[in-house]
Amino acid sequence: MRCHYFEANRCRSCTLIETPYSTQLHDKTEYCRELLPQVPKWLPAFTGGDRAFRNRVKLVVGGSASEVTLGILGPDRQGIDLRECAIQAPEIAEVIPAIADFLESTGLEPYDVPARRGELKFVHITVAPEVDGVSSLMVRFVVRTEHALGVIRAALSRLRAAVPSAAVISVNLLPEHKAVLEGEREEMLLGSSLPMRLGFESQPLTLHLMPQSFFQTNTAVARELYSQVSAWAADIQPSSLWDLYCGVGGFALHCAAAMSDKAFAAQPSEKSANGVRVLGVELSEAAIDSAKRSARDAGLNAKFVAADATEYALSAQPGSLPEMLVVNPPRRGIGAELASWIETSGIATVVYSSCNPESLARDLAVMPSYVVREGRVFDMFPHTSHLEVAVLLQRRA
Structure with a gap:
């Protein structure tokens, strides 16, 4: 893609803009393959296009x-x-x-x-x-x-x-x-x-974005990322799911909606100990208020708590832990403390969505009890070296 700002040396933010876009996608996928050799299956990388993508x-x-x-x-x-x-x-x-x-x-x-x-x-x-x-x-x-x-x-x-x-x-x-x-x-x-109206054709889902709330910068890619993670959840059908670093509830709400589409709501006997099927945890109270509103509007069985993700997990009682965990941390990753807790938690399935494959690789090294089933690259940030990658983990038998 040609950019007169880049060519005039007035803006160099899109550092890869002179690299053919197909090459950018290939290189990002190969970078993840090299950094995460334990992933046995890579789904096709997703892109929403190389221009007019920033929301x-x-x-x-x-x-x-x-x-x-x-x-x-x-x-x-x-x-x-x-x-x-x-x-x-x-x-x-x-x-x-x-x-x-x-x-x-x-x-x-x-x-x-x-x-x-x-x-x-x-x-x-x-x-x-x-x-x-x-x-x-x-x-x-x-x-x-x-x-x-x-x-x-x-x-x-x-x-x-x-x-x-x-x-x-x-x-x-x-x-x-x-x-x-x-x-x-x-x-x-x-x-x-x-x-922010997202969701699925069968069940549109609106996320309410407040001024200081985080949301992905690429709507098309965010949609596909939520769709992929919620498809994993719908296939596994866990009896309970936690979404740590949930923001305005994107993963939690999409998973709840997808599992509902697969008769999730028709199995009340499998609810978690506190009666909540899906739980989101986020430090920002404003983001949690938005997530609660979205859940009410959509009629979804989800609860949201304003708390530090690591502190919440470490203080949880063993009998209250979920069958499936979704984490979507900032670039630094979840860190050794939370990764060590997950390793010893007994949680059956973990989905880790990361904007930094290097911190993802470090965190996975702390969780040897889990095997990676598949992964996928999402090109959230074309023309830069940044990307989003999600991996599905399951505890070894």
Whole structure:
């Protein structure tokens, strides 16, 4: 894929963009094969395409109050405009000029990183899958002070007219000068959560994404990843399932829906000890609130708890453990403590979804009681070396 930003050396984020896409997929699969030689069967790698795939962008606000840039910071710490980036979803690309015009109309100064002054830091935009041909957006502004919050709040009607597809609008306050993308405080100006409609044809499932909740950046690949893991669960039909690091409940809810489709709900005698068939654990209370809402809306038998995944597992009573466990940790992996607990837990089946095959390989080395049945590569991040990989593990007899 050609990119004039890359060719002009203005943005080098897509480090592999000059490599043919088929070669990228082949190399990622081979990398996983070499790093994880214990996987006996690799399912075909999945891709949603090499362009227009990003459902979320985090744009640095640069330039001046009268001529903002929305993109990244260059080596000189000045803004580089990337509104024509080819990997962002078209619905996002369509509204960036309108958002830039709106910001210019406010008169707020972009944040000057070297000088440590200014107001506007970032704009985060997320697009939800179409429902009845209509897309909806979440638009978040990250600013430095209460003054900027007040200016944007006062101009809300103008912003809504400029971006009518925005279902959620918020302002995040980040007063400190530090290398993070958002602060702790979020002020809602419109709506509360973005409905991400996924699920299956027989049972559509909507995940409610709140401003500070995590969701995969590639909707097509996320759909297939959830579909693959839930297909494994439906085939195995465990009597109980835990989803650790569950986020807004993607794996837990899709597994519950898939197992329900295979008469999962018709076997009440096989419920776990506390009466809950599917349990999700996530540290973020906002994400757990979203997952609970999604479960209620879908009528699914799932429970969600706000807790640290490792602490929750280690404090669980032996008789309450599930037959199947799904883990989807950050890049660092689950770590030796949780991996050691899984090794001695007696849990029959584990699905490990990882965005870092190296930490996955380290964690699997701590769990020799499990044999890998199959794995699959998901190209969540085309034109980079990053990927998602999921493996199905079963305890040795």
